[in-house]
Amino acid sequence: MSPKSAGLAAKWGHNNPLVYVEGQPAWNKKGNRTVPALDYIENESVVIIDLRDPAKVEGGHIPKAYAIPFKTFMDEAEFVLPKALGAPIYLYSDSDKEIDAARKEAREVGYKSVYGFYNAVESWTAGGKQLQQGPALAVSDDEPIPWERKLGVGEISITDFTKSLQSDLIHIVDTRTAVEFDTGHFPGAVNIPLEEMDKRLAEIPMNKFIVVHCKTGARGEMGYKLLREAGYTVKYLNAECECMPSGEFEIW
Amino acid sequence: MKKTVLKLGLAALLAANVLLVQAVVVPSSAYHVQAAEAAKAEGTHVKGKIGNISQKAKTIALTPPDGSFFLLKFTDETTVNGVDSISELKNDEMITAEFKVVDGANIATGISLVMVELEPGTTEVKTEELVGMVKEGKVVVVDSRPVARYNESHIPGAVSIPFAKLKQMGDEGAKLLEPYKDKQLVFYCGGPT
Numbered sequence: 001m002s003p004k005s006a007g008l009a010a011k012w013g014h015n016n017p018l019v020y021v022e023g024q025p026a027w028n029k030k031g032n033r034t035v036p037a038l039d040y041i042e043n044e045s046v047v048i049i050d051l052r053d054p055a056k057v058e059g060g061h062i063p064k065a066y067a068i069p070f071k072t073f074m075d076e077a078e079f080v081l082p083k084a085l086g087a088p089i090y091l092y093s094d095s096d097k098e099i100d101a102a103r104k105e106a107r108e109v110g111y112k113s114v115y116g117f118y119n120a121v122e123s124w125t126a127g128g129k130q131l132q133q134g135p136a137l138a139v140s141d142d143e144p145i146p147w148e149r150k151l152g153v154g155e156i157s158i159t160d161f162t163k164s165l166q167s168d169l170i171h172i173v174d175t176r177t178a179v180e181f182d183t184g185h186f187p188g189a190v191n192i193p194l195e196e197m198d199k200r201l202a203e204i205p206m207n208k209f210i211v212v213h214c215k216t217g218a219r220g221e222m223g224y225k226l227l228r229e230a231g232y233t234v235k236y237l238n239a240e241c242e243c244m245p246s247g248e249f250e251i252w
Numbered sequence: 253m254k255k256t257v258l259k260l261g262l263a264a265l266l267a268a269n270v271l272l273v274q275a276v277v278v279p280s281s282a283y284h285v286q287a288a289e290a291a292k293a294e295g296t297h298v299k300g301k302i303g304n305i306s307q308k309a310k311t312i313a314l315t316p317p318d319g320s321f322f323l324l325k326f327t328d329e330t331t332v333n334g335v336d337s338i339s340e341l342k343n344d345e346m347i348t349a350e351f352k353v354v355d356g357a358n359i360a361t362g363i364s365l366v367m368v369e370l371e372p373g374t375t376e377v378k379t380e381e382l383v384g385m386v387k388e389g390k391v392v393v394v395d396s397r398p399v400a401r402y403n404e405s406h407i408p409g410a411v412s413i414p415f416a417k418l419k420q421m422g423d424e425g426a427k428l429l430e431p432y433k434d435k436q437l438v439f440y441c442g443g444p445t
Binding site (some may be wrong): 001004005009012017018022033039040044088177193195198219222225226235 | 257279303304305306308309310311313321323325355356357368369370371372373374375376377378379382383393394396397402403404405406407408412413414415416418419423425426429431433436437438439440441442443
């Protein structure tokens with residue numbers, strides 16, 4: 001994308017635009033920091049964690065932040081963070097070392113989108129945003145931070161997916177392999193592995209609402225696109241799930 | 253009639269956001285037809301961005317430049333160029349593939365990672381140089397990625413001007429860059445794609 005943008009800039013008379021071809025992954029890899037957009041932090045569904053001491057938190061924190069002192073975070077991260085490992089988590093503190101350590105910890109327990117929000121308080125006020133006084137949101141280890149993804153194109157929510165399992169009008173297609181399917185699957189789901197789907201379209205009814213899922217959402221999304229192209233009315237579950245042989249299941 | 257029943261049933265059952273009932277129903281063979289046609293038109297050659305890759309299903313969902321959807325399968329015999337193995341390919345990377353159509357499926361015989369080509373009048377900058385430039389505050393860093401990516405995290409001080417937006421605006425896009433006319437511009441995105 002960037003080489004083409006630079007090409008347009010050159011065409012429009014900008015003198016020798018530079019292209020940082022290696023891009024943001026290289027920037028981060030070499031230890032350089034990145035920052036989030038403040039409006040995004042303020043308005044979107046993100047998890048903000050204030051790692052500072054309670055006294056500092058009460059003096060002024062970013063609205064919506066959960067107060068988890070650094071030491072507690074290092075011990076309890078895996079119990080207090082949201083169940084969804086894809087939840088975007090922003091960590092801040094007045095110590096960059098604490099941010100780095102907490103970030104590493106959150107990644108080690110499986111979280112995929114963990115960001116350090118360096119100089120958070122300063123940039124928040126510099127950006128014209130108000131800090132919140134008093135105690136921040138609290139967490140406990142028996143109730144993880146609630147977080148729900150904003151649905152993207154074609155996605156069905158976990159709640160609606162669970163409801164759809166009870167409907168005859170909805171046809172659940174499990175795109176995992178036969179081996180995975182046999183170790184446990186959703187009640188009523190039909191197994192059509194993604195790799196066979198294009199040859200087995202005839203098995204999927206046109207007159208039903210189709211919901212596709214897999215283990216993590218990746219194969220589900222491909223199945224969704226394939227079926228959408230083929231003219232089906234279809235959604236997919238973009239979440240991780242585990243089905244027991246007993247028919248019990250967990251989605252997060 | 254069946255369709256109406258379906259709609260009502262769903263409406264009663266699920267929240268409105270689940271309702272995505274398409275007016276036009278394409279025969280289920282459309283996918284095969286399309287795959288075969290694409291093969292004919294492009295001589296069993298496809299270029300696109302990796303939307304998703306599943307090593308388990310040996311399948312890559314590609315987004316060709318026209319924004320369509322193309323499902324490509326690979327096998328242990330598929331050769332690769334630009335990376336050591338298919339397992340190193342990542343989402344958002346641009347690839348080209350030679351494929352053959354077997355039973356309606358597109359089977360890749362060879363996959364190549366597309367390397368970046370610079371446009372005339374532009375120059376590459378490396379991380380170390382850029383770090384210095386950002387520190388000195390002498391450059392305007394432009395994030396070419398979609399706004400959602402910029403929102404999550406970006407190089408400090410960068411402005412968001414997605415490439416898609418520039419392209420869509422045609423020559424009007426020049427106005428977005430106009431404020432920085434006398435500044436050194438640096439464009440970046442999510443790496444070679």
